[in-house]
Amino acid sequence: MTAPSVAIAIPLMEKTFTEQTSAQVEMISTLPNLGVLLMIMFSTLIAHKFGIKRTIMGGLIMYLVGGLTPVFITNYTIIIIARFIMGLGIGLFNPFAVSLMYRFYKKQELADMLGYQNTSQNLGNAGFGLLLGVLVLAGWKTAFAGYLIAMIPLLMFGLFVKIPIEHRAGENKKAPKQSTNVHVFMLAFLMLIIFGMFMMMTIKLASFVTAQHITTPAIASSILAGMGAASMFASMPFGKISKFLGNFILPIALLGISIGFMIVATATSVLVVTLGVIICGIFFGWVFPQAFYRAAQIAPANSGNLSTSIILVGINLGAFLSPTLVNGVANLFGNDQPYFVLMLCSWGFAILTIIMAVYTIVDKRNHKLNQKPEEI
Incomplete structure (x- = not known):
């Protein structure tokens, strides 16, 4: 969540990189997303060869090196390369931030932990934004020093986390072959649409x-910070809410x-603007954990990493394409004003609500017909 936060330093960087256009300077903030998209789909294959823990540690090291390079280097090309490497590092460990939970937790405990994961994600994003807001006062180079935070997971994960049932080199047993199905791709496409529309609020x-x-x-920036906080607190009790609402939590x-x-x-x-934004934040706090909880239900056995990667591609692609897709639809109606774009997204979410409610009802009925009594 921290890669694009450095956008706060763009006005200062534009004064340094005078030979580059504004779009090229802004690319320093957005380029990691490209690295993430490229690497996510290969992270599972790399983990099979080198082990999950080594893959995550390697990704964190790439994140750290790529993130800190601009502190010491002023060359634009080198900084762009470093940011791309940083994105590749994120793509290596990002899928495991969720899929590892499938190894450690099951059923209700998994739902609880996915809620806590989303809470920590929003808390980390908000906290890092505040940190950069302080560091940038000393210059844009100092702002990049904030990426030293990678030392925390690098040390703590490396020292204290033991991954269960990890197949290491030299073992005779082969890691189970991962596969996917159409339901996972449908969920990824749904997340692409949801994140594509939701990003328009920001x-x-x-x-x-x-x-x-x-x-x-x-003031709008402060209101958006409140949306992040609302999402964080809403995701805390996700496990309990999910237990009560089941898969109807998504259409709600x-x-x-x-x-x-x-x-x-x-x-x-x-x-009124603040009220609407906070409401969006509260309900959006349920979307991210529900996406991965649902993935755990529909993905083939032993395919958590691959399924998580596919869904993360949908999420990142939706966020990346958001302006192009939503503004393109608005232009078809001949109105690209901000109020109309936001209203268009409201209609879009209403349509998705109906579709997902009907799908959930049908899926629940089929699930009852096909499920064994001891299954959940």
Whole structure:
């Protein structure tokens, strides 16, 4: 979650890299996403050859080296290469941030841990953003020093985490062959659409409040921070909520997000905008953990890493393509104003709500017919 946070230093970097365009400087922030997408699908194969722990440790080292290089180097090309390497490192360990839980936890305990994982993810993102906000006061190079935080998981994971049932070199047993199915790809496509639309709240809110003469972009930034906090707290009790709502938690979450977007799109005051954004954050806090909990249900046996990778590709691709896809649809309606784009996303989430509610009802009925009494 930390790779794009360095965008806070872009105005300062533009003063240093005067020969580069604004888009080229902005690429310093966004390029890691390309590395993540390229490496995610190979992380499982690499882990089979070198072991999961070595793969994660290697990814963290690449993250650390790529993240810290701009602290010591001012050459634009080298920094771009370093950021790409950083993205490759994230792509190596990112799938295991979720799929390892499939090895350690099962059933309700897994649902609880996926909620805690999403909580820690949002907390880390918010905390790192605050850290960069302080470091950037000393210059853009100092801001990149924030990536020293990689030393924490590098040391703690390396020293204390033992991965169960890891097949190491020299063992006679072969690691189970991983496979996937159409349900995993459908879930990944669903996440692409959800994240593609949801990102528009982050992208358009500042423009919306400015165009509607509600408040300033700075206040909009603070409101978005509140959305992250709401998502963090909402994901804490995910396990208990999931136990009560089952797979209906996703259509309920999509309905809540739709309502939040509609409130923001029709808002005329800061208070109403904040209310809508917080509602979006609360219900979005259930989407990420539910995606991976659902993956654990539908993926073939012993295929957690591959399934997680496919879903992460969908999520990252959705976030990456968000402006292109949503603005493209808005242009088809002949209206690209921020309020209309947000309303369009509200309609999109409402349609997804209906589709997922019907699918969940049908799936639950089929599950009852096909399931053995002792299965869950």
